[in-house]
Amino acid sequence: MAKCKLEIRLAGSGGQGLMLAGIILAEAAILYDNRNAVNTQSYGPEARGGASQSEVIISDDEIDFPMCEQLDILLCLNQQSLDKYLDDLRKGGMLIVDSGLCADLPEGDEYKVYKIPFTALARDEVGKVFVANIVSLGAVAGLTDCVTRNSLERAVLTRVPKGTEPLNMKALAVGYREAAAARVDQPVGATKPA
Amino acid sequence: MAGPKFKTGLRLMSGNEAVAEGALYAGCRFFAGYPITPSTEIAEVLAMRLPQVGGFFLQMEDEIASMAAVLGASLAGAKAMTATSGPGFSLKQENIGYGCIAEIPCVIVDVQRGGPSTGMPTKPMQSDIMQARWGTHGDHPIIALYPDSVEEAFWETIRAFNLAERFRTPVILLSDEVVGHMRERMFLPKPGTVSIYNRRKPRREPDKYMPYEGGAQDVPTMAAFGTGYRFHVTGLFHDRTGFPTNDPAIIESELRRLHRKVDRGYNEIMKWEEFFLDDAEEVIVAYGCTARSARAAVKRLRLRDRKVGMFRLKTIWPFPDRAIRQIARRAHTKLLLVAEMNTGQVLGEVERAVAGKCAVEGLQRLDTEMITPRQLMRALREG
Numbered sequence: 053m054a055k056c057k058l059e060i061r062l063a064g065s066g067g068q069g070l071m072l073a074g075i076i077l078a079e080a081a082i083l084y085d086n087r088n089a090v091n092t093q094s095y096g097p098e099a100r101g102g103a104s105q106s107e108v109i110i111s112d113d114e115i116d117f118p119m120c121e122q123l124d125i126l127l128c129l130n131q132q133s134l135d136k137y138l139d140d141l142r143k144g145g146m147l148i149v150d151s152g153l154c155a156d157l158p159e160g161d162e163y164k165v166y167k168i169p170f171t172a173l174a175r176d177e178v179g180k181v182f183v184a185n186i187v188s189l190g191a192v193a194g195l196t197d198c199v200t201r202n203s204l205e206r207a208v209l210t211r212v213p214k215g216t217e218p219l220n221m222k223a224l225a226v227g228y229r230e231a232a233a234a235r236v237d238q239p240v241g242a243t244k245p246a
Numbered sequence: 247m248a249g250p251k252f253k254t255g256l257r258l259m260s261g262n263e264a265v266a267e268g269a270l271y272a273g274c275r276f277f278a279g280y281p282i283t284p285s286t287e288i289a290e291v292l293a294m295r296l297p298q299v300g301g302f303f304l305q306m307e308d309e310i311a312s313m314a315a316v317l318g319a320s321l322a323g324a325k326a327m328t329a330t331s332g333p334g335f336s337l338k339q340e341n342i343g344y345g346c347i348a349e350i351p352c353v354i355v356d357v358q359r360g361g362p363s364t365g366m367p368t369k370p371m372q373s374d375i376m377q378a379r380w381g382t383h384g385d386h387p388i389i390a391l392y393p394d395s396v397e398e399a400f401w402e403t404i405r406a407f408n409l410a411e412r413f414r415t416p417v418i419l420l421s422d423e424v425v426g427h428m429r430e431r432m433f434l435p436k437p438g439t440v441s442i443y444n445r446r447k448p449r450r451e452p453d454k455y456m457p458y459e460g461g462a463q464d465v466p467t468m469a470a471f472g473t474g475y476r477f478h479v480t481g482l483f484h485d486r487t488g489f490p491t492n493d494p495a496i497i498e499s500e501l502r503r504l505h506r507k508v509d510r511g512y513n514e515i516m517k518w519e520e521f522f523l524d525d526a527e528e529v530i531v532a533y534g535c536t537a538r539s540a541r542a543a544v545k546r547l548r549l550r551d552r553k554v555g556m557f558r559l560k561t562i563w564p565f566p567d568r569a570i571r572q573i574a575r576r577a578h579t580k581l582l583l584v585a586e587m588n589t590g591q592v593l594g595e596v597e598r599a600v601a602g603k604c605a606v607e608g609l610q611r612l613d614t615e616m617i618t619p620r621q622l623m624r625a626l627r628e629g
Contacts, residue, residue, distance in 0.1 A: 075429065079258045082431045091258070091429040094368070116542035117619050118428045118535075 057111040059120040064129030066104040069185030074106030076207045081110045084203030090118045168230045183223035190227020252437045259432040261399040261425040262287035268403030275301035276326040278315035283367040284423040285357035288329035309334040313341035323470025329355035343382030344481045351410035355419045357426040360614045369614035370423035373588040378418045387508035390563040392420040394537040396430040408443040424535035459486040464507035519558040526555030531584040533559040542619035567599040574603040585609040
């Protein structure tokens, strides 16, 4: 069984929708999976651009220290955040990158690396680049089972703007599909923390 | 805009949102403020929610005017509050003093960020502890509370209003960027399940009303302007009629009463948490976001059979001298480690309370990053 606490960081630049993604993930865990979660954020003063990250800790216990200490999962939607945060990922932890935006990836088998072109998928397949956050959320959940799919769908539906529900459901499904494909290539069981 | 009068049930909420909802539960129907990071969400939520519950939201031209508007609203009978951060808290101080001497109940939220001056808007510090106590001049009593979670932010906001109404005094609700911005689970209670205190109103005829007669509890009754009671309010020393006086005997007795009403409420006002203190040899003293780290450190050290505990301040002012002294006197207590994101503002108070009964050390961090559990464990020579 996986340990009952997961530390997740969703990182990229301002405007990529990662603050919302963090809220959705925490709400899926708390409201629909009946687990505990804490969500914290840090971002620069810019409305777009600048480093931006959202942390979610999911646990079955009380969460005392609300910040991540050793990441189990790191999602990077740009190279800058990958360079900045890779050291915070524990050995054997899961690195999920937007392969269209991150070129310089860590070598060796220190981390389990999953490369998915979130932004390109959002633009070309879903039709809107701004749902890259939801595509990546589907992939993170699909790869880690940190929240159940039903809960995540409900959380997305209650948080996204009216009228964009079908678009976001499609984005989520694309993320899950990519995760399933990546899991076949590289089973995730080995990445589960002891 | 129509909306629910009270939100209920399980939510994911930030500390700032919880403060806003807590205020509504407590009966707050007036907010005046000037937005400032990291407190802005309180104003943002109340701008939407107050009109839904028949309340009034006012964005003023600055913090000084905001505080004045809050005092005015309270004198007119409303439960009123404002929210700000360090730089705005500085500006509000003059009128907070007016609220203290004119005995006007209200709640001032200070979501602390890096300082002095504009400092660091988006990161936490805990460096307004002494400003909450002595930010306004003159020898005044003050009540200040400091929650460490979203859930507690809700409950302590209600308590802040209850204490303000009970003791006819401004109450400061301290928070910090971490407590204000982090999102956690919050279970919002149904209305009616929360005990609410409302200021005592005069029973006498309007022409016999004495707005500053302390009575048996040293807390005067309070009439609302516009209800037929005419009375004078001033920042000058005044007698029980509310009109200025320069009679030394009245000045001293009134000032003594002002302090006495809060001193006598010690047990009512004081709230703290003892975590694993029954046999603790080393006790981390913490509050606000730092208490989150302290709790994690205590749990981890207990797994290593270390006799460590935490004393968490929920009421910061008046200072829980007696509670801390009592812990220092326990035979097994060897060390109090005061952890805070300032240069030792609570450390000095702890030293004063302990008066040499056990060792006291400080752990301070000023870089606007939270003190980590690991850092606390290192300070206790472990990990």
